[in-house]
Amino acid sequence: MAAMTSPVRVLVVDDDALVRAGLTMMLDGASGIAVVGEAADGDQAQAAVDAHAPDVVLMDLRMPRVDGITATRRLRARPRPPEVIVLTTFDTDDNILHALRAGASGFLLKDTPPARIADAVRLVAAGEPILSPRITRRLMDRAAVQAGAYSRAKATLATLSKREHDVVVAIAQGQNNAEIGASLDMTLATVKSHVSHILTKLALDNRTQIALLAHDAGLA
Known part of the structure; x- marks a missing residue:
């Protein structure tokens, strides 16, 4: 200067x-x-x-x-x-x-x-x-949290079968059960069964939580 x-x-x-x-x-x-x-x-x-x-x-x-x-x-x-x-x-x-x-x-x-x-x-x-130093620390902390969430979400979704994983991606894209069935060539009953199994396997309560998990894993 x-x-x-x-x-x-x-x-x-x-x-x-x-x-x-x-x-x-x-x-x-x-x-x-x-x-x-x-x-x-x-x-x-x-x-x-x-x-x-x-x-x-x-x-x-x-x-x-x-x-x-x-x-x-x-x-x-x-x-x-x-x-x-x-x-x-x-x-x-x-x-x-x-x-x-x-x-x-x-x-x-x-x-x-x-x-x-x-x-x-x-x-x-x-x-x-x-x-400012405070802002730099905030951004570093945010990045660390996001990295941790990504790793945890990827590890959690790795417990699913390939077909269940496809259903998770479809849910994250906002598809309803009928749309998932059409896109993945499944009956409506099969889609509902997969969703139920996913919720049980991942200890989640609803489809919104499935979508959020997929987002953390970078799938949506």
Whole structure:
């Protein structure tokens, strides 16, 4: 970053005027950063990017009219997109994953120390994605849980016969008994018998649990 001759241009997008003012004051006082504009929601962000050509957008999530996820997706679809750092108090797994899938290069919580927010702006402008340590741990824990669920589901389904396995896949695809019979060339009575045996073998209570197990095993 020492080689950069011009400051990182930042746009602050948040529906809370006090938050915008605080971030602007903090970042304008940081070395190598200049706040070039503000916007009160995701809709205004489009025009603000046109007007100010920021390098990095600090984006809130929950805003009126156009939320931060939608705004991030739109900005990242532009021919010369700015980098986006989501800065929010809402750190649910869905918010994190939706933001990253929309193209955000960073995800920080609003209680992040000011110096770290400034560092994140510089890093993202230089092409380095950034996540707060708490978010990184959340994603790692989620991945571990999903990996464990996958392994357990595969092992559980391995106890089924080939035909029972085919019925499980059909159930996961949303087929009813008649449709399963037609697709697998079985009588309705045979399908019902297979479903009953599957529930007993796997110690499950209903078809929904069969479908969820198939999903965990990557079959749907």
